Amino acid sequence: MTPEAADVLKGAIALVGYGLAAVGPGIGIGIVVGNAIQAMARQPEAAGMARTTMFLGIAFTEALALIGFVLFFIA
């Protein structure tokens, strides 16, 4: 395999890796936001607290996808 082909292949594999890394956080953010909306709908007076906690949960979940994104550039 020539070095150029190896480079292209490495980039392609990194792209697939990023795609895989984005699956889990995507599902996770869906669960977080869905449950937060449910909490807000059931108890509108606690919506502020639920929203803050939702953003925290999103931030923690999203970190995995973002690490995958950075690794894609490093690779």
Next chain:
Amino acid sequence: MESVILAASECDVSEEIICAPKDVLELFFFEEALFSIGEFHFTRTVFLIFLAMFIVLGLLYFGLRKGEKVPSKFGAAIEALVTFVKEDIAIGIIGPEGVKYAPYLLAVFMFVIIGNLFEVTPLINFPITSRMAIPLFISLVTWVIFVFVGFKKNGIRYLTDLIWPKSVPIALRWLVGIIEFVSTFLLRPVTLAVRLFANLVAGHLMLTLLLASGWIFISSVGDIGLRAVIGLPWFIFGLGIYVFEIVVAVLQAYIITLLSAVYVQTSVHPEH
């Protein structure tokens, strides 16, 4: 933007359909320094950092200046922003003693929000938080603060409770201890910095690619008509992402402030 256009202008648009830049890393290279004082090279990024600092200082100085009996609309808006950080983030998350950390959180929030909004400011279009140095420095300062506060409030028990948690069954303590130690002292600052950095880099790249490729396609209207038809949806899609990026810029500033407050809170009250 310039690199993409340069890379695209290198190839002959009338013959080649796909025109990839040779090296995407070009987009991340530091540009030539405008001038240097000794070891300090003043690039465009450095000027933008100073600009952000002066904008933050100016907003706070002119917004909260004493002497006016009735605050103007601008003053009321700045006051609402400061109250939001102080009441909702500092006191709401950390508790009554959070007032002490409000100035730091306000500084982080204002600087990051101005730095992020540079991304969608016409003619600047470059978020300074998409250079790793800025988010990393902010998260390291947060790290120093929460480790210092943890040791000051709890003494050595801050460390021993982390690596030998009493509330966990004894057989699992070493495992939970290792996970807690790594996640608290190593992963926290890294993820805090990477979250902001990667969001802004992703947004900046997306805007650059969509708008620049749309523009290149449209501007080649004389050569191939089909290209303009392809380019227009991309350009419109780019403008849609532009609006989305304003939301991301504000949200990421909020999230980094919120997480800094949460990390300090876990050091102030380690049990909860």
